[in-house]
Amino acid sequence: LKRGYSRFTTKFLTTQLSATHTHHTPHLSVEMATIEQSGATPPAIPRRTMDDIRSINKTRGLAVAVRPQYFPSTLPSALCPRCEPPEREKGEKGEKKSDDRDGPSNSSAKKSRKGQNKKRPRDAKLPPDPISSLCISMVRTGTCPYTDCRFSHDVASALKCRPVDLGDTCVIYEEFGRCPFGLKCRWGGSHIDKGTGANLSDPEKERTHERQSETVLNATETKTMQLLRRNKYPFSTARNCTTFTPTPELWGGVTPPKMPSLPEFRPNKRDPDDVVEAMRLRHEEEAAEIRRRHKEEVEEFERGRAEAASTTGLPSKTRPLIDFSNKVYVAPLTTVGNLPFRRVLKSLGADITCAEMALCANILQGQTSELALLKRHKDEDVFGVQLAGGYPDQFVRVAELIEKEGMSVDFIDMNCGCPLDLVCDKGAGSALMMKPNKIRNAIIGMGNVFSGPVTVKMRTGWEEKKPVAAVLARKIQSWELPNVAAVMLHGRSRTQRYSKLADYDYIGEVGLAMDAGAKEDGCRRVPLIPNGDVMSYEDFEERKRSGVSDTAMLARGALIKPWLPTEIKERRHWDISAGERLDILRNFVNYGLEQWGSDTQGVNTTRRFLLEWLSFLHRYVPVGCIGEGHVPQRMNERPPPMMCGRSDLETVMASANAEDWVKISEMLLGPVGDDFKFEPKHKANSYAKAAEEGGERK
16 A cells, blocks of 8 residues: 555455465565575466456556566666655645546546646756857858848857767768758767868768658648748638538549430421421430440449449549558557657558647647648658547648648548547547537548548547447448548547556447448448557457457557567567667667757757657566566556666666666767756656656756
């Protein structure tokens, strides 16, 4: 109870330990270390089945059964000293301790910790100095085209006070032959003239390599952003339009040919009978010819439609439906699912990637940060964007913007599952799931203006005991909209957020309901893609259900184990070494410097996103450290505290202390300042204590 476990959890653990002495929990670290020192054989650890895990669903946060030799009696020397959290004064907000394992709570202290950690320390603005105030045009070309430029042109002063380089080689210069940050680059010694400060280039690499601007797609032009901010962008979709009717564009501009009107036979009563009969015969011949031509056109249309439907399920659209079957799909991940992270996942075997959730309202206001979420790297061969909005016209106008600006987007994912209050209060996310008519109008409207398919991501319902996904998914299928590529279902309700295990049995019921609906309604079967709790290839195999697509949709599992796509495709448990994991982080840092820049600001941004990712990566327990019979680690099993790895680096990577995450970032991006602080943006309740222990840089 002192460690924050619920009474149900404590009772369960006490019962299990007293009965078998086999479950290994944080309470037994000292005892297990004693067993190891005495040379006695530790007791065998039986593997828990999925039924066992489901039966103790409320005990979320059970520790992984780690081998006893990885529990030191003292704090490993590789780790930073622990900082005791400050004691709260009596009556201070948050005095009462709570844990989401006890079930939902309405307390204000609990609610204040839910979702994003908004009180985390932020990066301060860089103080003005000769380097940061230097004109970027002077840095890149040595000249400035503006006569009234407000930035400094004193290259000589900037050269004198330039900080020490963080390394010998600039990754941008090595990749593209030219670094656009010149003197500002923290690895600039490899590409600047130390006498004049001129930015050097490698003509051979520039000639043989792609330009850096050509590798990242979907960059929004400044003129477009200005029009959006002034509310003057030429949208064809009216603002506040709530009802949309299907147009030929929804079907790719191809509609069944209509029967032309037949000429009307009106004989003149004064004409002789033989003339009238001749005119009647000629009229019948003309009508027969029109009917014959129309029949040929219909047959040709049906042949083309059948051919298109056999390959894509869609009648002659510019872009066919996405085939998600037997693919590894990286789901949209807020904050951490950025472009460098997706590049890492692509290199490790992911097939389909999707950008972070973008709010339609912010895009339509021309916010630079929101438009940046639509960017795509050329290595992402199948790429989608996820949009969240509360009204159909928001989705349609953003889809029209994507199409008009020629952005490279293969599909649009409608977010009907985000549980955040900030999103749901605006009618978006999970709140939209309760408004089927809005979903239908949004899909129709996007089909009229966007040439690619649409997917719908939802949860089981608003409340755990009142699921609505089966009815909603079948309803979406019954609409027979040709641009719906798939329905994606997260096996938790909105109020559950990420607590408890995903309910794959209910996902299977939804799949069977959609099978029955396709037969009864005589419509196309829309694929159902499951989502939740996949952290190994065994999890993926165990969660397969009849009527559900065999797509491996990864979310938190990919954050904790970015090599998970490789494990699923090769059907093995990869006991990856700490050095290999550090190489993955190094690739992320290199991609981040390409994306956000190699100057001081770019380094700080890359470090922040790296630390956000490390706040998930530390939850991984190496395969070689897990007790026999307990491989693989499950999503609801967290690493025990004070665990020691097989090397100093692995020990640091397993630490839940933010101080140690900063230490890892210093291995890749150089030292931080003495006043540097970090707290994760998304602070899960089950890891709140670990997050509180890390923080201020000593």
